[in-house]
Amino acid sequence: MFQSLRNSNSSKFQLSEFILMGFPGIHEWQHWLSLPLALIYLLALGANILILITINQENTLHQPMYYFLCVLAVVDMGLATTIMPKTLAILWFNAKAISLPECFSQMYVIHCFVGMESGIFLCMAIDRYVAICQPLRYPSIITESFVIKATVLMVLRNSLLTIPVPVLAAQRYYCSQNQIEHCLCSNLGVTSLSCDDRTINSIYQLLLAWTLMGSDLGMIILSYALILQSVLRLNSAEATSKALSTCTSHLILILFFYTTVVVISITHSAAMTVPLFPVLLNVLHNVIPPALNPMVYALKNKELRQGLGKVLRLGIKNS
Known part of the structure; x- marks a missing residue:
């Protein structure tokens, strides 16, 4: 899609590629970040694959709540894989060049996966609301x-609402500057290099964030407000504790995910004075939640923890 778009508007493109510089201000020693990032990425892949195997093999986990967790695991692996191989290639092999179609494709996929993660969190909140308030x-x-x-x-x-993000970015006029002080092709990072007005890009990004993630977060807050109201009506302390424990892991992940998004948005305005922090936070936001999500669920969910124990013991025996 982006290759054909580029060909049809070839007169607008004076550049054939962008250069992803990595982490601003620490270019000389940024390769040292590759080891922790690679370990977090491998942990994210391994943990989510283990979650998928466990839920698939344990019949007691064949429930809607765990099916949503499977979807979240797939989205997490997709999000991390969208950025980490290129980021590690930059840090290890100095492979900083990325073609315009590849850059716009990465921009599209990142926005899709982040939006889908937000949407799956909403689905899981609805699942918990019905389970507790309408058992x-x-x-x-x-x-x-x-x-x-x-x-x-x-x-x-x-998928549909994200299409205008890379399409609008591809419509900008990139005339000279092609160095992006980032490890990935973010919408605002790329369009800041354009030589023409990018107001429409910023406006659509803002509208997309409020339409998707803003509405998701609003519904999630409403769901948990109703859950809390219902739980407080319970006369049994044991029932209250059990109801709250089923939501704890979900709430931890939601707070981490949306808090990081808000912090990234706020610090983006300070990128000219402290450019490293928003860039590093943006990269970590796309790789830490995929590694954190399965561990939080495994620690806080007894059934899943027991299933993981069985799978691991079986794997050790077979080896």
Whole structure:
């Protein structure tokens, strides 16, 4: 799509590639960051693959809540893989060049996966709301069909609404400067190099964030407000503790995900004075949640923890 777009507008492109410089201000020794980043990336892949294997093999985990966790694991691996191989190539092999179509494609995929992660968090919040506030109706509402429909809706929503982001970026006029002080092709980072007005890019990015992630977060807050209201009505302290414990892991991941997004947005305005922090935070935001999500769920969810123990013991025996 982006190659044909580029060909049809070849007169607008004076550049054939961008140069991803990596982490601003520390170019001379940024390769030392490759080891922790590579370890976090391998941890993200390994942990999420283990989650998928465990849920697939354990019949007791064949429930909608864990199916959503499977979708989250796939999205997490996709998000981390979209940026980490190129980032490590920059740090290890100085492979900084990236063609314009590749850059716009990466921009599109990153926005899609971040939006889908937000959408899956919303689906998981709805799942917890029905399980706690409407327990008798849970089996009839949250079914395998519901999981499939919700997942397809999230994929279509983010895939379609994200298309204008790289398309608008590709319409800008890149005349001279091609060095991006980043490890990935972010929308605002790329369009800041254009020689013409990029107001429409900034406006659409803002609208997209409010439309997708803003509405998701609003619904998540509403869901947990209703959950809290319902839990406080319970007379049994044990039932209250059990209800809250099922939501703890989900709340930890939501707080980390959205807090990081807000911090990135705020620090982006200070990028001219402290450029390293928002760039490093942006990279970490795309690789730490994929590594953190399965560990938090494994620690906080007894059934999943038991399933992981069985799979690991079986793997050790077979080896």
